[in-house]
Amino acid sequence: MDKKVNTVFQIAAVFIGTIVGAGLASGKETSQFFTSYGYKSYIGIIACGIFYILICSLISKISAANNLNSYSDLMYTVSPNFFSKITGTLITLYLISSSSIILAGSGALLNQFFGIPKIVGTLIMAVIALITLLKDTSGLIEINSVIVPSLLIVIFSIFTLYLLLDSKSMTLENMKSLPPLKPNGLTWSTIIYIGFNITCCSGVIVPLSTKIKDSKSMKYGIILGAIGLTLLCIMINSMLLVNQPHIFKCEIPLLYVADRFGKLIQAILLIIIWCEMFSTEVSDVYSISRSLDTALNISYKKAIFLVILIDLPISQIGFSNLISTLYPIFGLLSLIFIVQCAYYYFKHRKELKINA
Template sequence: MKKNLALIFQIGAVFIGTVVGAGLASGQEINQFFTSYGYKSFIGIVICCFIYIAMGSIIIDLSLKYKLNSYDGLIALVSPGILGHATNFLTTIFLIGGAATILAGSGALIHQYFGVSKWVGIIIMIFVSIVALYRDTKGLIEVNSFIVPSLIIVITTLFILYIAFYKDINVSYLKTIPFYRNNWMLSSLIYGAFNVLCCSGVLVPLCLEIKKKRHLVLGVIIGSIGLTFLALIINLLLLLNVPYIFKYEIPLLYIANRFGKPIQMLLLCIIWLEMFSTEVSNIYSVSKNLEELFHISYRKSVILIILLAIPVSQVGFVKLINFLYPAFAVVSFIFMIQCLIFYFRRKS
């Protein structure tokens, strides 16, 4: 019983760790997709929770039924033809691009706060990622089993400190906070679909390893609830600091600054660890895909992707990511619709 519960929580941690990344842990992602829409953003975050549970359960069902090995198999199943090839290509490029950007980000973070060469941060990220990835699925689970609880503790601590110091918070006040964008519903649907496609890269191989539908589905449910809890409290913290947060690349760091260096350093450590978690998830997803498509061994695929990511991280890949994010978001939304159509047609 204890082993089963531990496995369910580990699956939940992997789900959270794959979605969170440095973008959500820093507050920047929540700011862009939710906070700027005002108090209605809380409804959008809850909608995303239902999207994660529903789509996660569908992906698990299809993966187990059709014995899929990677996101390539899932995309080919629900989206055959040119659109499916485009989705697969964009997903692969996006994940490799994400890995490259994280290498650059790790270098920049270490350089900014410790004054050493950015290559120190890049080499550290590569080394720890290879160590984790060479443990295959076990490594993925171990990384997230440590990082995700740490993330929850640090963000919750920041939230409790803020609420303790600033008590004049109520629903009426939240409704008076100005919003800067409309179409919060569309933003929520795109964000949910975006994360579902990213998660499929980890969720599909995980199904192949675990093969217990009940455990997998419960893990996704726990992960979705945990993710929603994190997103809600981060969104509340950001909303209470509008419009000042719009000036900062790491909005949560601005909020943490008022509670002293220890909290600030804890948050920075968590952001780096979430970068590491995302790096491992991205490389793991693409490696499993290359293993299936081209029959390259998993370990060779890991090294190949890292070798591709290193030079790309040096040539301003952020500009390419700025193009890929909107394109990938649109493709993700279309993929989610196709997935739903395929699933319910098969059921009927």
């Protein structure tokens, strides 16, 4: 029993760690896709949590039933035609861009706090990620089991400080009074956000589902992870809302939010954000490398080095530029992948003995 509970928490941690990434951990992603729409942004955040549970559970069941090992395997299963190759290639490009964004985020984070050149922060992340990835799946689970609880504790602590020291600004009435930067477009923004996050985490959910071979543990792990992720996003969004419009000018908005509590709190938050970026970098590169191993017969270890080498020059485009440009594009393309998975699931549910 204890082993199953531990497995559920590990799955939840990997799920959260994969999705949080550079964008959410820094606050940049939340500010762009939710905070800019004002207090109504909470509706979009809750909708994301619901869809994470529905779609990711579906992907997990398909993966376990077909003994799949990568998102490429999943693509060829749900769409065994030329179109699947196009979609699979687009997903690979998305994950490469996502891992590049994280490397850029590491550079931006250390630059904003310490003033060191961005390339230094990027290289530090790349080297430590390589070392961890050589441990394969065990390294992925180990880092998320430590980093994710730490992130939740630190964000909750800062959120609690806001509630205690600035309770008036954290009321719903005050948030309603703040004019949104973007009055329209929340629905579309939410759909895009759901799309690229589900595509991102599918690269980890697929091999985990096959390796663990316990549908109930995967199901509960995904549910717990989605709930934790939703609460995390709500807390971050609340703090960003009451710090408008200043947060829109920062590459790392959460560091600005924590500034009022002193350098110590800022430093702790910086460490946690960096660690969370790191966990998602590992997840993304792991997903791509596993896919390259399956699709192109490039060994896992060689693929790791290849992906990092591709990521480094892309990361120099800049953190904010990459998020604002690439995330919406790949979010839209990811909707095709989600529709294909849903269609396959409902068409083959009886054949695969999958219970709805």
